[in-house]
Amino acid sequence: MPCYSFEEITEQDLTEVREIYNYYVSNTTISFHTEELTLEEIKASVINKNPRFKSFVIKEENEIKGYVLITQYKSKQAYDFSGEVTIYLKPDIVGKGIGGTALQFIENVAREQGFYTLxxxxCMENTRSKSLFEKHGYEQCAMFKGVGYKFDRRLDIGSFQKVL
Structure with a gap:
């Protein structure tokens, strides 16, 4: 069984993190960006000035396999104990159990940071992510029909929530 480590994302990781994310931008409906992100844009999305919001690369034998992060759910103070969880993996390793390991890791970080819920x-076409979150105790709590438009079609999103 592979052994994964998690290290906070640094400036040195940004090029590889950007490559992982931009694959999904260009080739899938997993990301709702329609144009690839620049290095500055990916930096702004994964390196947060608020220390409660953490971002980690996922490594196996010192090689980045993906990344996982907690970001601010909404920018109003009443939401301060809610976070949004995101996982992106290199496309060639999807489906090998790394997502579940990353999710358990980031949930522990969220608890340490005082989050109540994630x-x-x-995107509802992303059956792998839906299954991953449901398998780990997340419940679908919202559905938004046709809120995205990519690759000449309307896309639905769902929100999945877990109380920690």
């Missing part, structure tokens, strides 16, 4: 926003 929310994942998933």
């Amino acid at each position: 929310i994942a926003t998933v």
Whole structure:
């Protein structure tokens, strides 16, 4: 069984993190961006000035396999104990159990940071992510029909929530 480590994302990781994310931008409906992100844009999305919101690369034998992060759910103070969880993996390793390991890791980080609940926003075409979150105790709590438009079609998103 592979052994994964988690290290906070640094400036040195940004090029590889950007490559992982931009694959999903260009090739899938997993990301709702329609144009690839620049290095500065990916930096802004994964390196947060607020220390409660954490971002980690997922490594196996010192090689980045993906990344996982907690971001701010909403920018109003009443939401301060809710976080949004995101996981992106290199496309060639999807389906090998890394997502579940990353999810358990980031949930522990969230607890340490005082979060009450985590929310994942998933394109409903992304059956792997839906299954991953449901398998780990997340419940679908919302569905938004046709809110995204990519590759000449309307896309639904669902929100999945877990109380920690």
